[in-house]
Amino acid sequence: MTFSKRSLITLVILAIITTATYYFFARRGITYIWHWERIPEMLFYHGPKSADDPVVRLRMGILMIGFVLTLKISIASTFFGIIIGTVVGIARLSNEPMTKGLSLAYVEVIRNTPLLVQIYIIYFFVGSMLRLSAFAAGTAALSIFAGAYVAEIVRAGIQSIHKGQMEASRSLGMTYAQAMRYIILPQAFKRIIPPLAGQFISLIKDSSLVSVIALADLMFQGQQAVARTYHAFEIYFTVAFLYLVMTFTLSMATQYIEKRLAISD
């Protein structure tokens, strides 16, 4: 099943749950007063921000601010995750015991400990030593986390390329690095697009964990909004929907890229 189909189904299920909740409350005679009308202003509103910033204009609401931060941190850690993952993935295949050992240790440690713990360690320990902002610490934690998974995907991708490709490149006088850059990696990346996309979709969702270090991401802002207004259902449905917008867009983009790259097959 493709990602976009899966996302569509998720969307349908979300709609069904919403309807079912309504129906259930009505049947049980629970008088939950829905306040969907409060949601739009949590996305965008027209007005002043505060007494300090009284200019009346279109502004992002609490959830949209979180959405943008989640987007930023996801894009940043996807970017660094690919860089770390590619370097470590190549290092995993090195003949040099030190390089091989260190890269393996990194992958195993990261993949076998909870992301939440990694976030705390990087934020409280590394982050305070290096005076990192919460955003930098959160991005670092997510990048290091994603990097370990990407490394394994990249390694498998490289290994899936016939060894004749490397031999042909080397026999033309290319260095190992040139052969990797021009011949092996482009073919490997094409092959690993689906698992990579899956990894980054997970990363978008996992990024919600950075809310624990008071980073104002979508999850954190949602919690804040609920604490302020008590409209838990409406807000969390909206939060879920906004995550879905990001993951769905990524799936669609992936499919487009896959189609474009299929030209040489």
Add this chain to the structure above:
Amino acid sequence: MIKARNIYKTFKTTDRREVKALVNFSTDIKKGEVVVIIGPSGSGKSTFLRCLNRLDEIDSGEIIIDGVNINDKKANINKIREEIGMVFQLFNLFPHKTVFENVALALIVVRKKSKEEALEIARGLLNKVGILEKENVYPAQLSGGQQQRVAIARALAMHPKIMMFDEATSALDPEMIGEVLEVMKTLAREGMTMVVVTHEMGFAREVSDRVVFMDEGQIVEEGTAEHFFTNPIHERTKLFLSQIL
């Protein structure tokens, strides 16, 4: 041009057995000479070629190409490889690159030529192997024979002094073998130094200066193609020839 002296090469298989691929192997190949290597499967033919451009590393012995000891620590292996073109049984074209890019890539990346210069050289070579009209298609859209001709053009692009062919026609349908052999014969007649692993004895007879019969990592018998057709000496040679002819 090539001096191979007392080459030993042993492989360790995955189940930890040792396979002696080359045993005290020596030969000299002169400039412009066309040498055909024949021998049963596993006799070390590919290994010899692969040691010449260090895709495999010899255990002991000495290989001197154009005065350079290629296994010397100071030797620049990438420079040496530029001088030795290699054509593989399974073509090994770059599937994500067009025909033109396959031929031009090393010129641009290794030789640092401009795209225009590379285009000109690539066009010339694609024309030479008779496949210029396909310069913008991807390898998957070509027949086996066409792919192998592109692979030859790709190797020639670096302007090598030596060309090696490792069973370049064995993966081809019979009707395509001729077109590839034709290109190889042209090269031979132009004076290219060639080391050719093949069982095409017609090719050997037409253009080779010497045929080498290998078995178990050693040279059993060598001579002209005519010699192999008319009076091979060793029993192993006779047996082998009876199987391929």
